[in-house]
Amino acid sequence: MHDLLLEHQDALSFDDLVGYARQLHLDAERFTRDVTERRFAGRVARDVDGADMSGAGGTPTFFINGRRHHGAFDLATLTAAVRATGARAAYTG
Structure with a gap:
C-alpha cells in the first residue's frame, strides 16, 4: 500500500484508497469499515x-543521525552526507 500511495499522491480520494486495497487483495470491506469508523x-x-x-x-x-538532511537525496549525495556525519562523530568522539 505504501508504494501505491507514494506513486499516486494526486489520487487519494476514499474511492481511490478502496481501489488500492482491492488491487492489493486486501479485505476491502474491513478497510472501508476501518476508514469510515x-x-x-x-x-x-x-x-x-x-x-x-x-x-x-x-x-x-531524510534524517541522518537525528538531523534533517536539506540537500539533494540521490545516492551519492546521501552517501557523502552519511560519511561526513560519521567523520564529525569520530572527530568529536
Whole structure:
C-alpha cells in the first residue's frame, strides 16, 4: 500500500484508497469499515504531529543521525552526507 500511495499522491480520494486495497487483495470491506469508523485516526494524527515537529514537510524527507538532511537525496549525495556525519562523530568522539 505504501508504494501505491507514494506513486499516486494526486489520487487519494476514499474511492481511490478502496481501489488500492482491492488491487492489493486486501479485505476491502474491513478497510472501508476501518476508514469510515476512523479506527486509526489517533495514530495518523500522532504521525502527522511528529512529522510537523521534526520539520518533515513532504516526502521524501531524510534524517541522518537525528538531523534533517536539506540537500539533494540521490545516492551519492546521501552517501557523502552519511560519511561526513560519521567523520564529525569520530572527530568529536
